[in-house]
Every structure is written in C-alpha cells, then in structure tokens.
Amino acid sequence: MFIDNREYIKALDAAGELVTINQEVDWDLEAGAIVRKVCEEKGPSPLMNKIKDYPGHRYFGAPLASYRKLAISLGLPPESSIPEIAAVYLERTNKEPVKPVLVDKSKAPCKENIFIGDKADMLELLPAPMVHEGDGxxxxxxxxxxxxxxxxxxxxxxxxxxxxxxxxKTMxxxxxxxxxxxxxxxxxxKPAGKAMPFATVIGPDPISAxxxxxxxxxxxxxxxxxxMGKPIELVKCETVDLEVPAHAEIIIEGEILPDVSLEEGPFGEYTGYRTSPRDFRQVYRVKAITFxxxxxxxxxxMxxxxxxxxxxxSFSLGLEMDKLLRSQGIPITGVYMMPESTHHLVIVGVKPIYTNIAAQIAQTVFGSKLGPWFHMVVVVDDKCDIYNFNEVLHALTTKCHPINGIHIWQGVGTPLYPFLSAAERTNSVGPKVLFDCTFPLNWDPMSEVPSLVSFKTVYPKEIQEKVLANWKNYGFKS
Ligand SMILES: Cc1cc2nc3c(=O)[nH]c(=O)nc-3n(C[C@H](O)[C@H](O)[C@H](O)COP(=O)(O)O)c2cc1C
Known part of the structure; x- marks a missing residue:
C-alpha cells in the first residue's frame, strides 16, 4: 500500500493510468477542463508539472475516478472486478480498528516548508484552481x-x-x-460561541482520502x-491541537469561526448540476500553511x-449499507450503489423469505446515518445479479408492480438535490422511493410465479455445460 500520493502516482503510471503533462497549464479553468474530460472519458489521471503563476507547484487530477484506480490504490490488480474490490474492502474494514501513530516533525515531509501568521497567504502560496466556469x-x-x-x-x-x-487568509x-x-x-x-480548530489536508495518500x-x-x-493494514503516521500541527498525516502534500491550519458567515458558492456539484446558490456559509480563518x-x-x-x-x-455508502443490513439479520445477497446514479440509487439483493422484506430494507437504510445522501432503493431477489445493470433493469420493468411495488416516504435529504424546490432544499426535505422487484410470496410457485427464460434458467445443467465447452468450437470468439 502507498505511504503517500507520490508512490501511488508511480503505480498509476506503471499501470498505464497516468498522463504526465509538462507544458504549462492555467489554473484558471484549463486544469479543471482537463480533469472534467478525464472523468467523463474514464481516462488516465493527469499529473500537471507546470502551473501558470505558481512555479514549483503541480496538480494531480481525477485521482480515483475509476474502479481500476480504486483497485490499484488498495494494492489489487487493476482489472479486479467490482465484487472482488468490494470483498477486500469489507474484509479489511470488518476487522479491529488500527489506531494511528505519531511521528516526529523531522520525519514528516509535510513540514518541509512552514508559513505561519501573516506569511500564510493561500493566494500567494498555493495554486487554487478555478475548477468550473461559473463557480463562485x-x-x-x-x-x-x-x-x-x-x-x-x-x-x-x-x-x-x-x-x-x-x-x-480565509476560506x-x-x-x-x-x-x-x-x-x-x-x-x-457554534452554540458555545467557540471557534473550532481545523486542519485541511490536501493531497493525502489515496487510502486516507x-x-x-x-x-x-x-x-x-x-x-x-x-x-491500509498498518497505522497511519500522523504529525502534530503547528498552531492548532490536531494531528495530520505526515506524508500529505499540503496542510492548512486554522479555526472555523462560530459567529461569522461569508458568501460561498455556487459550485459544480456531485449531482452533475450547480444546485445550491451562493449563500452565507462557514468561515475558515487560516493560521498556518505547511507543504x-x-x-x-x-x-x-465534480x-x-x-x-x-x-x-x-457509492462504493463506501453501499458497503456500509451491506454491513448494516447484515447486522440486522436481513438475508441480503449484496448491495451495489451505482456511481452513474451519482450515489442516488442503491440496488439490494435479498433472499425474499418473508413478505415486505423490501420495505424493511428500505426503512433500515433510509433511517440510518447514510439516509440523507440517496433516495432510491431497488430490491431484487437472489436470482438477479446486482452488478449486472441489464438484469436489474429487467427485474425493475417486469417484477415491480407500479401500484403495489412502489412505496414513497418523507425523510431527510441534502440541499443539493436538483429535483427539490428551493424551499424544500432549505428544510432538508428528502423524499424517498422503494422499487420492490420481488414477486409476492403468496403466489403459487408452479402456477402463478412466471418462470424466467434465460440461458441460465431454462436449460438443463448438462446442456449448458456442453454448449459452454463447445463455444469456441462452434466458431464464437468469446
Ligand atoms: C469531493 C467531495 C466533496 C464533498 N463536499 C462536501 C461538502 O462540501 N459538505 C459536506 O457536508 N459534505 C461533503 N461531502 C460529503 C462528505 O465528504 C461525506 O459525507 C463524508 O462521509 C464526510 O465524512 P463524515 O461522515 O465524517 O461527515 C463531499 C464528498 C466528496 C467526495
């Protein structure tokens, strides 16, 4: 596993997942546009070595924007499948917590340059990019x-x-x-009228991110x-009582003020829209910068x-739901949240052993700490491959009864939902919907439950095996 982003960047390069750009790139929109196009094409991450107005600084874009990169960051082969990556993540995070260790400042690369007080000026020292046209x-x-x-x-x-x-001096x-x-x-x-110390860590190792x-x-x-499978190395901050990863690229220390707000936004957001307007939000006053x-x-x-x-x-929300549902004894086969849905839609596979199990699943995940971030649950039975979108879509369009199978609730939502009115966003309104794609349990399996007609379900095992064994001999390529 990689102790810092630099080691990770080398591994991406070795796997063909990095493009090094040595010509000058402008912090004002050009770098953002490169990163956006990479995301939309699922391309290799750009390492930009020369930034206009900021000699000595570099950018690293789209650090983890594909499953190949996620696999590399976890020390797995780049071609690992999503279920394989998920299994490793679950296996590691179901163990005992691994506490961090504190290292001396002399062993912390993030302390190579230290600027405190008036000298800690972000505009002078750091190449903050203008990410999208129209950002605040x-x-x-x-x-x-x-x-x-x-x-x-x-x-x-x-x-x-x-x-x-x-x-x-302010963010x-x-x-x-x-x-x-x-x-x-x-x-x-805030209620106590006290400033909250903070430290922003930019360019952490991929696992910490x-x-x-x-x-x-x-x-x-x-x-x-x-x-990571070993303790994260932390080092003490210069001006606040906090610790930060010793191998991170840039640290900004300061306080979040309790009694002041200043304008922030708008910003291109994860939903694929610019939804929240410019508004008065939290104020971060900077006391020190190290890098x-x-x-x-x-x-x-975004x-x-x-x-x-x-x-x-999507990946981590889905897997925390997996842990939560299993901890409740619900016989799920797995959970997959689709990144293409901007983590709004989650697919849960279950062995439907009792009636209304889909409603129980939806209520459990919507009612949890994870609930504000998504609003669509699709429950399929254990015959459906949750990672195969064609199978899930087929289940949705053939098994979900439009009146009996769709259930709606009112819950908590983020103010970033594009389909909410401005008033609903302000009030954390979060409508939720369940699509129950399981057939009713009281249907007679022989006479009422329709049989699925697919290669896997309608041919005897020996015919399937014979056809698969002869597939190339018939003249098919794969
Ligand atoms: C790139 C990115 C930007 C995010 N920006 C915000 C944000 O501005 N405000 C916020 O409350 N959550 C934001 N989130 C979501 C939080 O990071 C997410 O809820 C995370 O779990 C926070 O950790 P917590 O559970 O300790 O709050 C963002 C997530 C990502 C990946």
Whole structure:
C-alpha cells in the first residue's frame, strides 16, 4: 500500500493510468477542463508539472475516478472486478480498528516548508484552481479532508467538505449539519460561541482520502489504518491541537469561526448540476500553511458521472449499507450503489423469505446515518445479479408492480438535490422511493410465479455445460 500520493502516482503510471503533462497549464479553468474530460472519458489521471503563476507547484487530477484506480490504490490488480474490490474492502474494514501513530516533525515531509501568521497567504502560496466556469471562486479543497476534534470526547473526524478561497487568509465552505464534522460544529462549538480548530489536508495518500470520503462508523484515522493494514503516521500541527498525516502534500491550519458567515458558492456539484446558490456559509480563518517540496495539489472535478466523489461515495455508502443490513439479520445477497446514479440509487439483493422484506430494507437504510445522501432503493431477489445493470433493469420493468411495488416516504435529504424546490432544499426535505422487484410470496410457485427464460434458467445443467465447452468450437470468439 502507498505511504503517500507520490508512490501511488508511480503505480498509476506503471499501470498505464497516468498522463504526465509538462507544458504549462492555467489554473484558471484549463486544469479543471482537463480533469472534467478525464472523468467523463474514464481516462488516465493527469499529473500537471507546470502551473501558470505558481512555479514549483503541480496538480494531480481525477485521482480515483475509476474502479481500476480504486483497485490499484488498495494494492489489487487493476482489472479486479467490482465484487472482488468490494470483498477486500469489507474484509479489511470488518476487522479491529488500527489506531494511528505519531511521528516526529523531522520525519514528516509535510513540514518541509512552514508559513505561519501573516506569511500564510493561500493566494500567494498555493495554486487554487478555478475548477468550473461559473463557480463562485477558486476551490482549493476538492480532494482533501478536514481534520476536527469533538471537544467532549476527543474523537477525531476526517471529512471531505469543499472549501473556496475567499481571500488570502480565509476560506468558506458548506459544512452540512448532518455530516460528522458538521454535527460537532453546529451542535457544540457554534452554540458555545467557540471557534473550532481545523486542519485541511490536501493531497493525502489515496487510502486516507477513501476513508475521509466514506461514512466511516469510527474515527477515520482508525478506519484508514484498517484499510491500509498498518497505522497511519500522523504529525502534530503547528498552531492548532490536531494531528495530520505526515506524508500529505499540503496542510492548512486554522479555526472555523462560530459567529461569522461569508458568501460561498455556487459550485459544480456531485449531482452533475450547480444546485445550491451562493449563500452565507462557514468561515475558515487560516493560521498556518505547511507543504512538501514541489507540492502536488489534488483536483477532483465534480460534475456529471463519473468522478471520484461519486465512485467512492457509492462504493463506501453501499458497503456500509451491506454491513448494516447484515447486522440486522436481513438475508441480503449484496448491495451495489451505482456511481452513474451519482450515489442516488442503491440496488439490494435479498433472499425474499418473508413478505415486505423490501420495505424493511428500505426503512433500515433510509433511517440510518447514510439516509440523507440517496433516495432510491431497488430490491431484487437472489436470482438477479446486482452488478449486472441489464438484469436489474429487467427485474425493475417486469417484477415491480407500479401500484403495489412502489412505496414513497418523507425523510431527510441534502440541499443539493436538483429535483427539490428551493424551499424544500432549505428544510432538508428528502423524499424517498422503494422499487420492490420481488414477486409476492403468496403466489403459487408452479402456477402463478412466471418462470424466467434465460440461458441460465431454462436449460438443463448438462446442456449448458456442453454448449459452454463447445463455444469456441462452434466458431464464437468469446
Ligand atoms: C469531493 C467531495 C466533496 C464533498 N463536499 C462536501 C461538502 O462540501 N459538505 C459536506 O457536508 N459534505 C461533503 N461531502 C460529503 C462528505 O465528504 C461525506 O459525507 C463524508 O462521509 C464526510 O465524512 P463524515 O461522515 O465524517 O461527515 C463531499 C464528498 C466528496 C467526495
């Protein structure tokens, strides 16, 4: 596994998943446009070695925007299938948490350059890109995480919450109140009138980024350690009582102010739209900036699928649902959330052993901490391959009764849903829908349940085997 992004970049290169760009690239839209096109074409990640106005700085775009890259980041062969990657992720994250270790500053590359107080000016020091035309400003933090601590129990949180450069010493962001970092800020620091210390980590190793974007059921430091198979190395910050990964590229330290808000946004979002308007949001005041020599700023470009936000959020949200449903004893066969749905749609396979099991599944996942981020559940039976979209679509269009099989609820939603009215978004309204694609259990299997007509279901085993064994002899290529 890779201790930092630089090792990971080398592995991407070796697997043909990197393009090194040595001609100058403009931070103002050009870099963003390159990354967007890479996402839409599922192409290799660009490493941009020369950035206009910022000599010595580099960009690394679309770091994890495909399953091939996800497999590489986890130390698996690039051609691993989605179920194979999912099995490894589940196996590692179902073990005991792996606590981080603290290293000395002399062993922390992120301390190679240190700027404190007035010298810590983001506009001067860091090449924040203008990611999309129409964004409200330059977004420095698009593939990063923000470290915070619960003041009561000391629990550390790593969350990926976007940050826009407001001026050289200030960032603004959308710290949603149902995120883990948001709960601590809106529920504890703000009511007490206290500033919340933060440290933004830009260019973390890929495993730490995966952990930070996941709905981890524990401090992400420990979750990253489980995925990594060894403790993450942390180092103390210069001006706040927090620790950050020692091998990260760039660290920004400071405080989130409790009593001030400033304008942020709009921004091209993961839904593939620019939904939330410019508004008054959280204010991050910067106290220090530290970075490695020749620092590499990571850029994720959110928009229509598939960027790493959609891919990894789908992957980890789906697998946390898998754990949750199994923990409730529900006989699921698996869970797959489609990145192409911008993590709005989840497919759950189940052995339907009792009536209304689909409703129980939907209520469990919608009612959980994961609920605000998605609104469509499709439940299929155990004969359907949840990873095969053709099979799922066939089940949806043939087994889901339009009146009896579709159920709707009102729940909690994010303010980023494009189909909600402005008033609904402000009030966290989150309509939810279940498509139950299982046949009713009280139908007689012989006379009422229609038989599926497919190669796998209507031919005797020996005929299937004979045809498969002779497939090439018949003249078929694959
Ligand atoms: C690229 C990216 C940007 C995100 N931006 C935000 C954001 O601005 N605000 C927010 O509350 N969540 C945002 N999220 C979602 C959180 O990262 C996600 O909820 C994650 O699980 C946060 O960790 P938490 O469960 O510790 O809150 C973003 C996710 C990604 C992948």
């Amino acid at each position: 400003g330059r977004y420095l933090s698009t593939w990063h995480f923000i470290v915070t601590k619960d003041p009561d129990n000391g629990d550390v949180n790593w969350g990926m919450y976007r940050q826009m450069v407001y001026d050289g 603004t962001g959308n710290l949603l109140p149902f995120s883990d970092g948001g709960k601590v800020f809106h529920g504890k620091y 995966i952990a930070a974007s996941a709905p981890a059921p524990m401090p992400e430091t420990d979750f990253a350690g489980m995925l 490695r020599n020749d620092p590499i700023t990571t850029i994720s470009n 928009g229509v699928p598939t960027d790493e936000g959609q891919l990894l959020r």
